[in-house]
Amino acid sequence: WRGESNFALFNMEPNVELEVPRRGDKPINLLFVEIMGASDLVAKSVEECHPFVTGKLVRHNRVLHQYQKTRAEHSTLTPAFGRARFVFTILDAENTVLRLKIKSTKRFGMSGTIGMKELPISTFKEEKGSTGAVSLTMHPKHSEEKSGELKVKFSFIEDVQVDAELKPIMTEEQYNMMQMWWRHQYLASYSDDRGDLSKDEVVSLLKKLNYSLSSDSRAKEDEEISAFFNDNRRYTYGDVAWIVRALRRIPPLMAMLEKGRYWDKEVERRSLVIGFNETYQGISAKSLQRFAKEIQSVDLPIEACEGIIKKFSGTNVAMTANELLAYLRSRENCVLKEEDMKLQPNTLNEPLAHYWINSSHNTYLEGDQLAGKSSVEQYRRVLRAGFRCVELDCWDGDTEPIIFHGHTFTSKIAFRDVIQGIKEDAFLTSDYPVILSLEVHCSMEQQHMMATIMKEIFGNAIATHDYKECDALESPEQLKRKIVIKAKSSIKTKENDEDEDEDEDEEITEKDEKKAAKMQAAKEAAKAKNTHVKVSEELSRLVYLKAVKFKNFAHSKSSCQAFEMSSFSESKVAKLLDKTPDFIQYNAKQLARIYPKGIRFDSSNYDPVPSWRAGCQIVALNCQTPDRYYQINEGMFRTNNNCGYILKPKHLIDPTAEYNPVRAEVTVKVVAAMDLPKEDGNVKEEEIDAFLEMEVVEDSCKSSPWKSAVVDNNGFATVWKNSSKTFMVNDVNTAILRVAVVDRDAISEDDLIGQFSAPLKSLKSGLCNARLSTYFRHSTKELAPVKDGKLRPLLMKNEGGFFSADVFPHQCQLLLSIVIKRV
Structure with missing residues (x-):
């Protein structure tokens, strides 16, 4: 059923292109597998055998996010599978195997694996791209007894050049x-x-x-x-x-x-x-x-x-x-301007302090800050989502360093595993530098292990310098595919050698008696963090961004180097914003890292916009919580091919530069929403009662979004009677538009169905479409199409499920019209 009607039915493009993971400008390898049929399958009866074939790539016993399958054949032990074709992207041929399985669909009474076979990719690579028929003997999962043959044809093609700008709507x-x-x-x-x-x-x-x-x-x-x-x-x-x-x-x-x-x-x-x-x-x-x-x-x-x-x-x-x-x-x-979505290398040649950097806080956590799960996979997800700064809280383990939220009940993961995961996924989405923000609480012995592990795994990718006086850091382009380590350092630089004390300014009160126990735990954690730990010389020599204590703006201007930076909680930043001109001048030379205050036990986020407007580069958010502030952050970094670095406007780089805002009247009308998923993407749930939220964010998120009326029981092709809103915008160049579709719930809190956020200056005028980002609770093993045509897992919302994902099979979109009139 591949006729024209399919495209009209789903309103999809008839010309479909393949999407493969990018590796910068480097070529990749492709493995084409054609499933030609099977024979001699073992089943209780022909009527119970409705076979289909699945294909997966496995590297180091870890299933990669490439999963494909054929349609199921009806009642046969000799299926043909319609000459189905699989296409896999191979990044590491020597350590990857192809796992093929024949299964029987659950719907017809018999489920599970009929047989399977694993083949090293290196055996295909030896053929140097030639094509030939291969007969594979399939075996049951727990037995060596023969259960049939699978006939395949393969072709391994090396050094395929990928178009870095290719981003099809659907693979x-x-x-x-x-x-x-x-x-x-x-x-x-x-x-x-x-x-x-x-x-x-x-x-x-x-x-x-x-x-x-x-x-x-x-x-x-x-x-x-x-x-x-x-x-x-x-x-x-x-x-x-x-x-x-x-x-x-x-x-x-x-x-x-x-x-x-x-x-x-x-x-x-x-x-x-x-x-x-x-x-x-x-x-x-x-x-x-x-x-x-x-x-x-x-x-x-x-x-x-x-x-x-x-x-x-x-x-x-x-x-x-x-x-x-x-x-x-x-x-x-698409409503997004093509030129703004493309990578613009000419904008990435200025010092690192001149950029807003997509950043995460306590990256290892999938849930809350007190008892949430820690995982290596969370680092992989964050990096693949385009974040360029991740945090590692390092503590002594039994034999090697570990990572967890100290003095809490969060689970623990190995430092080595995290570093290996970062190495593998650091540059899949963006080639530009990844900053590791290290909180070091380890003994000298295990600090030595940390340095050894990072040198062993990262090798020459670690960015270093000689700590000589400098007024400007290297650019993202100069640091391309480099690992930049931010931590305390024992190497002396002028007189400014006091350790940075994270969380020093937290004011934790006990107004809410129900939170008293949690607040006590937070106090202990803060106290533990404020214990000075001397950093070993070996680890210090790997530090590129030296963490120092902030005294005042005058001291920083006269005594600090460009490679010295400080961290500020959201509470401290709120006070420093009273001196915005001084803060802007500080951020023109040095980096500032902002993080959530310690009482955000639920991993909620704070408003990042005021910090951006003061020029702060690393505004770290809790990525496991896709709240309104996370959504604004997603819109902020949507442009420049999601590389994670956005050049700040001139007046935030040079305080003496003239600031010329572009005032405008912006009218946004949502014509319709199409293919909206149900709550949690579950087709068995009730139909949604959808309403719109719209806002243009400029200096902060203090104002509440505009809301439309509710359309009951229709998420398939939703039309609102009054879905137009006009905003007066002070500066089109810095404003962010956010449009969300929300499911009204009369009993509990309303549920976000999907949202679209982007810089206003990067949007086209006229009638266009906007793909919605959705955030649903799914098993980490389940794959779903994600924005820009890539496959990534959907996750539990309260356990780290934050990725922008179109829940399969929906291509949920808004059809909207934007009119921008300068005033």
Whole structure:
């Protein structure tokens, strides 16, 4: 079922491209595996065997985030699998194996592995990219008894150059997964073996798509939709596909097309229901050119319009309403300016202090600050999400150093494992330097181990200097693919050698008696942190950014070097903001790290915007909590290819520079939200009752967001009657737009469904689409498509689930219009 109807049904692009992990400008290796069939499978009976094949990459006994599978065959011991193809990206051929399994789908009574086989990638590499048939003998998981053969064909291609700017809206794997998901939902809706659905079964299926028939007035007002639901008929797959397309019609968009008289052609398309051609209204290239100018605020040459029609309709004549919607939802019509999303190396040549740096606090924690779980995987997730500064609290272990939140009940992880994990994932998303903020509480012996471990694993990637006087640090471009260590150091530099005391300014009171015990624990932790630990000379020589105690701005200006930096809690920063000009001057030369106050036991976040406006570079947030402040941070660092470094404006680099803000009136109208997932991405949950939150953040997040009315029981194609808001913005160049979709809950706290945040200056005017970031509770083993077409795990929200993820199979989006008028 790979016809044109699939793209119209899901409003996806018909030309799908592969996405592979980037390694900067370095080439990668690709392994293509074609599953040609299987034979001699062992099962209780043919009727119980509905086999499919899965493929995974495994390195050092760890399953990598590349998982692919074929569709299931029906009742056979000799499946063909439709010559399914897998594509894997190979980063380490010598230590990686390909794990192939034949399984039987759970839906048909027999589940689990029929057989499996692991093959070292090095055996494929030896063929030097040639293609040939390989017969694999499959074995049960706990037995050496033969259980069948899997016939595959493979091709290993070395040194493939990856286009660093390629960011497709959906990978081929995700597209195939979406097809399988939709087909599975249809098949799972059967109540008998007739192969079609009753009205009740169709209604139940639509509920899984977050749509309630009884709550939608269009089901009664639209004659076609109303006539479709007849109690006396049965519905085929084509019928269901038709109603899905019909329900996707967005009334404001259809009204826009009618009012502008953009329909000027009649086109024929094959009917999903009756099996032959039907006539539809169409938009020609000339009308599309006019639509682009009047509605999207874009001047498109007629050749470009013809190309869009060819791509989304497959013809040179015209495109239907569904095909137009597919274009409006495509990456060609993304609200983000393409030039701002690309990496801009020319902006990364200034000293490190001139940049805002995407930073995390207590990176090892997946949950709260008192008893949360610590994990190495959390470092990997944070680095892959684009963060460039991570924190390591180091303590003595039984044999080697460990990392955990000292004097609390948080779990402990090995320092060595963390360093290894950082090395492997540090530069997968960005090539620019990773800063390790070390809190050293170890003995001299284990400090020696720390230095040895980092030199052994990082090698020449550690950035060092000779501690000579300097007024400016190296640039991100000069520190490319380097590990920058920030810590205390015993190496003397002028007279400024007092140790930095993190948490020294915390004011922990006991107004809330229920928190007294927790506050006492926080006091003990703060006291422990304030115990001075002398740093060994060996570890000190690896330190690039020396942590020193902040005295005052005058002392820093006269006595501190550019490589010396201080940390401030959010409470201390609130006081220093009274001296913003001095703070800006300080941050023009030295780095400042801001961190949450100690009583945020729940890992909540603080408002990062005032610190950014004072020029602070490292504003560290709790990444395991995707609250409003985390979302603003995500929008802040969305540009420059998510490299983690954003150049500050001139007036925050040079206090004497003239500041010329650009005032504007900004109107944002959300035309519709499409494919919104249910709470936690669970299709069994009730349909959502969605409302909008909108805000433009400038100097702080003190103001409450604007909220729309609620649309009940519809997350499939949601339209709000009043979804427009106008903001007066003091400076377009520094403002951040945030639009969120929230599920109203009458009993408990409202649930965030998804949000979009980005710098206002990086947004296009006109009618465009915005991909929503969602944050749901899922097993860490479950994979889902994530922004920019990459696959990453979804996690428990209260245990570290913070990644921007489109919950499979949804490509949840907003269709919105932005108008910016300078005043």
